Amino acid sequence: MIIKTKKDIPASEITDPSIFKKRRQIIKATLATMLTGGVIWPALANSTQPVWGNLPKSPVSNDSLTVTPAEITKNHTNYYEFSFNKKEATSLAQNLVTDPWSVEISGEVEKPGSYHLEDILGQQTLQEYVYRLRCVEAWSMVVPWVGFPLASLLKMVKPLSTANFVKFTAVYQPQTMPKQLANAMLEWPYVEGLRIDEAMHPLTILAVGMYGERLPKQNGAPLRLVVPWKYGFKSIKAIVKIELIKRAPITTWNKFAPNDYGFYSNVNPAVAHPRWSQNSERQLGSSFFTPRRQTELFNGYGNQVASLYSGMDLRHFF
Amino acid sequence: MTFRFNNLYSLTLAVCLIPLLWLLIDTAFDNLGPNPIQALHIRLGDWSLRFLWLTLAITPIQTVTKWRGMTEYRQMLGLYAFFYATLHVLAYLLMDHALVWSVINIDIIESQYIWFGVLAYIIIFSLALTSPKWAKKRMGKNWKKLHRYIYLAAGAAIIHYYWQLKGNLAEPLFYLVIISLLLGFRVLVWVKNRQLTRLMIPTGQRVLVVPVKQFVMAETIKKKLSQCHPISQQDESLSSFQSIS
Helix, strand or coil, rough: CCCCCCCCCCCHHHHCCHHHHHHHHHHHHHHHHHHCCCHHHHHHCCCCCCCCCCCCCCCCCCCCCCCCCCCHHHHCCCCCCCCCCCHHHHEEEEEHHCCCCCEEEECEEEEEEEHHHHHHCCCCEEEEEEEEEECCCCEEEEEEEEEEEEHHHHHHEEECCCEEEEEEEECCCCCCCHHHHCCCCCCCCCCEEEEEEHHHCCCEEEEEEEEEEEEHHHHHHCCECCCCCEEEEHHCCCCCEHHHHHCCCCCCCHHHCCCCCCCEECCCCCCCCEEEEEEEEEEEECCCCCCCCCCCHHHHHHHHHHHHCCCCCCCCCC | CCCHHHHHHHHHHCCCCCHHHHHHHHHHHCCCCCCHHHHHHHHHHHHHHHHHHHHHHHHHHHHHHHHCCCCCHHHHHHHHHHHHHHHHHHHHHHHCCCCCCCHHHHHHCHHHHHHHHHHHHHHHHHHHHHHHHHHHHHCCCHHHHHHHHHHHHHHHHHHHHHCCCCCCCCHHHHHHHHHHHHHHHHHHHHHHHHHHHHHHCCCCHHHHCCCCCCCHHHHHHHHHHHHHHCHHHHHHHHHHHHCCC
């Protein structure tokens, strides 16, 4: 006997909560444009429509910094899973499947489990964080991230006193990531790590967006880490697993070239990469004949984070 | 014939300026991507490397094809390598650093990949200085000695290229393969000549032969060879020996 039941609503059919919340605005705007004779629908269909219009700025946000144009940030990002070339990586990253997305949190915690991204976001207050991002390749940009403190997620799962480090694992999706499929260069999936006090620091955030929009895939959608006082490669993209562990994790770049990329990788102009200087950086978006920017210790966040490393020889623990 | 030759020479001279023109157009139309300063000076460096490779390709091409009269082209390509290298250095100093020497000095001291770039540039610079015919005449034997440093410049240039990268080695690998072939060819010829010299000249005679000019040496070997075994294979290797002498 065939029992006919109504099909479940597919996830793709569910209205985005942010749009749902703005329904009154949308109706008002539609009516307004109808009255003024304008056209609203193409604008709504455009995926670059801001998702988070006017988020409150976090108190730790650097509002004095000049934000880098979004077009630059969206086109100048490393994503070695897709390609070693930034331009190619940006276009290939569009193949990444980010929906549905869940994050496994495990290890030394009271409440381990697999959490849907929407459920995590439902419990977090999103804010805007304007941070400078300093890449180990000696360029920098200023990005207005949308996210929440990593600490508030970790508190939700209640770390045990034995949790000394946090290990982050990025997505393993060889069917969309050519370099994973080819097993090229680095060991996949990408792994990063922080000491627990670094992870709990208010500057350390998990980002889901930038420039008021959802994160573009090439910039780490749907969920990435942002640690502004460390070189960019520490800020792992497309996180699927967060483990709280007793001992320091082996991280991807550190394993690949331990003399070049330390576990800490704090921005430090006094410690050169073995093959190039870290003393200055090219600020993206600056015009020709503009001098480079003098790189600051801890990327300028020394006041907030230097105490984490007091008594440590930063040349040794680079 | 002379007219055609000059025509081809001028044409080559003009064609070698296309990369610069192309770069200027890309700069004018804001076509250099999100990091235009880096893109500009890296592209100039790329072209310098390519011209250096082309310069080094002339001798093997002459040897294999037995074409003559390519020396002028080798000089032109070498000077273009110097031209693009100079623009590369100027772009680094002016566009990227706006001549802030305090920052430039630290950058050069701390960046090992730049040391190799500087080495390559100093060599290419001195080769360009001694490029005119009168300099060649005046320097005599030393000219050839000095200009052999182009091999060192090529090695330094490829290290300069490799070491500024974080790990993506596919692109420079292409250039490494080409230069290995170009330099490998010379090593092969050199080894072959040595072997021939060893084989063909009795120990007693060698002492006498060495100071004699190379073409005389070739003649001696040819005689010896025809005396011993006039095998076609050896004839072939002999001809390649002669063409580079």
